[in-house]
Amino acid sequence: MPSIAITGGVATGKSVARVFLEQQLETIAFSADREISQLLDHDPCVAQELTKAFGHHIYHGKEKADRVRLRAHLLENETSKKQIETILHHRLRSLWLTKAKQAQGKRKPVFLAEIPLLYENDLACYFDHVIVVAAYEKIILKRLTLKRGLSIKAAAAFMRLQLPLVEKMKRAHQVIWNDGSIPIFYEQLQLALCSILKLSLV
Secondary structure, three states: OOEEEEEEOOOOOHHHHHHHHHHHOOEEEEEHHHHHHHHHHHOHHHHHHHHHHHOHHHEOOOOOEOHHHHHHHHHHOHHHHHHHHHHHHHHHHHHHHHHHHHHOOOOOOEEEEEOOOOOOOOOHHHOOEEEEEEOOHHHHHHHHHHOOOOOHHHHHHHHHOOOOHHHHHHHOOEEEEOOOOHHHHHHHHHHHHHHHHHHHHO
């Protein structure tokens, strides 16, 4: 059973790639961003730990985590970043490892995981095939400022939290380039699908 990881830069189209492959394949799928959202808003232990680390203002009342303030703490300094990672990352790891084990020893379904910080956390060794979704830096900055409302300074700082895209591309089995041309993006996703189908036949 092939295990496939999708990673890459922020705002490059990783989620679009995952959804496309989910629709074309029989998969056990995992999205780190989706699971983080669940942990932030629905896990009382996560809420307690974040509140202890950063104060009650980190949540809107007792409901949803304040993403803007969390992002500010993430970008603030290395200590804050490490605190957030300590609270979230081991929980994420247990979630996708469980899904990976469910798929072990089977030709189907394919285990498909979207993990933005795959290389940063040395997780590539758990996957048979890694797809990196990439784009030009200026396009990523434009997406972060126009679509997500970040300042140029905040967008640049957010990008620096990750390994440079060039390094991720060097390590990938396959690179999908998403510079804004939707038809070409989907053509590359079709090629990625063919690569995965070949793996599943081995």
